[in-house]
Amino acid sequence: MTDCQTARENWELTTLSRSTECDHPSDDVTAHLESCPNCRIAFREQKRFDEEIADRLADVPIPAGLKDRLRERLKTAAELPVLADAEAPASTATGDLVVTGRQRRSWRRVGTRTISSIAALLLVAAVAWMLQPSRLEFRSFMQVATADWAEFSTTSNGAILPVAWTSQPGMALGETRSRQVSVGLGRTVMISATPFRWSSRRPSVQLEGRLVQMPATAVRPLPAANSFTSATIEYQGADALVSWVDGDQVYICFVPQGAASIEHLQRAFARQTMVT
Amino acid sequence: MGSKVSMDELIDRHAESLYRVAYRLSGQPADAEDLIQQTFLVAQEKLDQLRDVETAAGWLVTILRNLFLKQCRDRVKLVSLTDLADAPETQPDNLETSRDDLQAALLALPEEYRLVLVLFYFRELSYKDIAQSLGIPLGTVMSRLARAKAQLKRHLEGSGTLTGMKSGAGH
Known part of the structure; x- marks a missing residue:
């Protein structure tokens, strides 16, 4: 015979009506309830409590246009190109290889003069390639921007923060960290990240995120937007972010809470711009 | 399909x-x-x-x-929160939560308890499905649910929300 304690433990899941057989009280519990008035009362009270909480919890207004916005976001995400390889080799080396191949095929027919000319050309091309600025694919920049915070070093060369971010009401900026990212052949570029927390009263919003930046000369292609407020939401996997160019820096604002939170922040920045 | x-x-x-x-x-x-x-x-x-x-x-x-x-x-x-200076403006007010003590009580629960409680009360899934969705045995669902309900009840009693509402949670 089931005792009171066991019966109470076992009816925990069965106080709300469900459709499946196994979600109803077991025979043992039912038999105990029939024979124990105290447990019968306790079960009824539990059931009443659960039903009331269930009813109250279900009372959530659904935002207008929710399904349309979901479809739109899915459509936008589906149109994004496949992520580029972060360590893709620079394409400029290909031309050298072609020249070398041609040179090898006609080796016996060319004179010393031609060989010297080709060697000089190769040397010039190699020097020019070595001197050209190293650039990071923008997709790789996005991957770094949304990486685990622990991947950023505690040391930093500092950040060049946009004035709007340092003067935005409700904005608290943390200590900048940085991370060196390889762009091939032993070359690296420095990416800085500054954590932030922003809160507003109306609407009541609190969010945390990260402002990530790197020199515009070190990334390609550049984002189309030239301000935070005009930037459109992009996705890195399931993470939402926005990117823009400001002066000689490229910025990414990443908020793990997602697109709607970023839009809140953009609206606040836009309002502040109008005020000032 | x-x-x-x-x-x-x-x-x-x-x-x-x-x-x-x-x-x-x-x-x-x-x-x-x-x-x-x-x-x-x-x-x-x-x-x-x-x-x-x-x-x-x-x-x-x-x-x-x-x-x-x-x-x-x-x-x-x-x-890390210690990385951040205090925000120049105050934290968001509790307008939302004061309107909805039940939501405030839910948010006070640990995430794992909140999950099992919300899935339980929404009645969309069978208990077996809840266990599968959360990746835990049915027995763990039951024990978490019992603790979660008890904590929820304490929070609601503390805020006076349970007035006039008979409760058996936590016995």
């Missing part, structure tokens, strides 16, 4: 119920919408893994649960 399930169909059938769950987990409409947006983005990427349309609700809840817990972890690891 498998890959024949369309995202349109999933949105039509499950968007609203998922939104309710997401809202009760996060406590903010914007966060809830973001959470289900991310859920459907992941679902779109992994749609071929859905074998049976009848299991779609549990499958989507599993994705939502993973994203919710990841988001909770991200908020902690994104930045």
Whole structure:
């Protein structure tokens, strides 16, 4: 015979009506309830409590246009190109290889003069390639921007923060960290990240995120937007972010809470711009 | 059915119920919408893994649960709170929560308790599905549920919300 304690433990899941057989009280519990008035009362009270909480919890207004916005976001995400390889080799080396191949095929027919000319050309091309600025694919920049915070070093060369971010009401900026990212052949570029927390009263919003930046000369292609407020939401996997160019820096604002939170922040920045 | 399930169909059938769950987990409409947006983005990427349309609700809840817990972890690891100076303005007020003591009580629960409680009360999934979605045995669902209900009851009693409401939670 089931005792009171066991019966109470076992009816925990069965106080709300469900459709499946196994979600109803077991025979043992039912038999105990029939024979124990105290447990019968306790079960009824539990059931009443659960039903009331269930009813109250279900009372959530659904935002207008929710399904349309979901479809739109899915459509936008589906149109994004496949992520580029972060360590893709620079394409400029290909031309050298072609020249070398041609040179090898006609080796016996060319004179010393031609060989010297080709060697000089190769040397010039190699020097020019070595001197050209190293650039990071923008997709790789996005991957770094949304990486685990622990991947950023505690040391930093500092950040060049946009004035709007340092003067935005409700904005608290943390200590900048940085991370060196390889762009091939032993070359690296420095990416800085500054954590932030922003809160507003109306609407009541609190969010945390990260402002990530790197020199515009070190990334390609550049984002189309030239301000935070005009930037459109992009996705890195399931993470939402926005990117823009400001002066000689490229910025990414990443908020793990997602697109709607970023839009809140953009609206606040836009309002502040109008005020000032 | 498998890959024949369309995202349109999933949105039509499950968007609203998922939104309710997401809202009760996060406590903010914007966060809830973001959470289900991310859920459907992941679902779109992994749609071929859905074998049976009848299991779609549990499958989507599993994705939502993973994203919710990841988001909770991200908020902690994104930045240590000690890295941040105090915000120049005050923290957000409690307007939302004061209007909804039940939501405030829910948000006071640990994430794992909140998850099991919300899935239990929404009645969308069977108990077996809840256990599968959360990746825990049925017995663990029961014990978490019992503790979660007891904590919820204490919070509601503390805020006076239980006045006039008979309760058996926690016995």
